[in-house]
Amino acid sequence: MGRAIVLTSGKGGVGKTTVTANLGMHLASRNYRVCLVDMDIGLNNLDVVMNMEDRVVYSMLDVIEKKCRLKEALIQDDCFPLLYLLSSGGLNSNLSIQLSQIRGIIDELHNMFDFILIDCPAGIDAGFKRAVSCADEALVITTPHLSSIRDADKVITILSSYNIFSKRFVINRARGDLIQDKLMFDVHDIGKTLNIEFGGVIPEDDHAITNTSENINNNKIAINRAFEILADNILTGKKRLFDCTYKYRGILGTIKKLLKRSV
Ligand SMILES: Nc1ncnc2c1ncn2[C@@H]1O[C@H](COP(=O)(O)OP(=O)(O)OP(=O)(O)O)[C@@H](O)[C@H]1O
Numbered sequence: 001m002g003r004a005i006v007l008t009s010g011k012g013g014v015g016k017t018t019v020t021a022n023l024g025m026h027l028a029s030r031n032y033r034v035c036l037v038d039m040d041i042g043l044n045n046l047d048v049v050m051n052m053e054d055r056v057v058y059s060m061l062d063v064i065e066k067k068c069r070l071k072e073a074l075i076q077d078d079c080f081p082l083l084y085l086l087s088s089g090g091l092n093s094n095l096s097i098q099l100s101q102i103r104g105i106i107d108e109l110h111n112m113f114d115f116i117l118i119d120c121p122a123g124i125d126a127g128f129k130r131a132v133s134c135a136d137e138a139l140v141i142t143t144p145h146l147s148s149i150r151d152a153d154k155v156i157t158i159l160s161s162y163n164i165f166s167k168r169f170v171i172n173r174a175r176g177d178l179i180q181d182k183l184m185f186d187v188h189d190i191g192k193t194l195n196i197e198f199g200g201v202i203p204e205d206d207h208a209i210t211n212t213s214e215n216i217n218n219n220k221i222a223i224n225r226a227f228e229i230l231a232d233n234i235l236t237g238k239k240r241l242f243d244c245t246y247k248y249r250g251i252l253g254t255i256k257k258l259l260k261r262s263v
């Protein structure tokens with residue numbers, strides 16, 4: 001029986017889709033069967049981030065409308081044979097979707113995969129409710145900015161009325177240079193506010209935009225090391241922390257910090 005984890009945030013643009021894609025690749029690279037489910041119906045872009053846009057023939061909406069079977073709508077990743085995407089489909093049929101239909105699909109995926117990662121839309125409207133209603137666990141994504149933390153906090157309150165037994169927060173786009181100089185909230189500040197289990201810290205990194213299955217195991221890329229730790233925490237229940245301040249320590253670190261700020 002697989003684990004259905006919803007990645008949600010309340011606030012838009014904080015990295016839900018990026019974390020869904022990268023976490024999925026890391027879990028699949030460890031030989032877990034993973035299905036990424038794009039629940040951002042109408043504004044779907046998980047297929048774009050996964051570089052599978054051109055391969056989408058059928059979507060979740062086609063499965064609901066019985067135009068195809070679920071297996072036909074699953075797109076296999078080129079690099080990781082255990083990684084699949086279920087795209088959400090276009091805007092048109094959005095209104096006809098029943099919660100029970102989505103639940104039926106996720107139930108079926110439970111029997112086929114070890115992990116079902118559900119990419120939730122921003123906000124707390126119908127799309128959010130659909131996504132969280134199908135999940136057993138939640139990863140609440142926030143950036144270290146006050147508006148994002150506040151929205152994450154609201155989402156956590158709402159999540160308590162759903163049947164979700166595990167909730168963890170993930171800080172995305174953490175800047176080690178700013179955290180070290182106390183110009184950005186760190187994991188302890190955010191943890192005190194959100195008051196749920198710690199999941200992981202992902203640094204601000206240009207590779208977040210360009211990362212693909214081919215270079216996911218390249219440990220020279222900081223964001224890959226951070227996702228490896230996040231995957232590990234999810235698999236083992238540990239609370240290991242990726243330290244994004246490490247490269248700004250010492251004389252060399254101070255120079256790096258000054259150079260970064262002067263850009
Ligand atoms: N750790 C990171 N470092 C640098 N850029 C990042 C990071 N995480 C996400 N981004 C960038 O931020 C932008 C928004 O990310 P993403 O689309 O994953 O957010 P989202 O929460 O899914 O947005 P939406 O609410 O619109 O669905 C993208 O351009 C992405 O490449």
Ligand SMILES: [Mg+2]
Pocket residue numbers: 016017018040119120
């Ligand atoms: Mg998104």
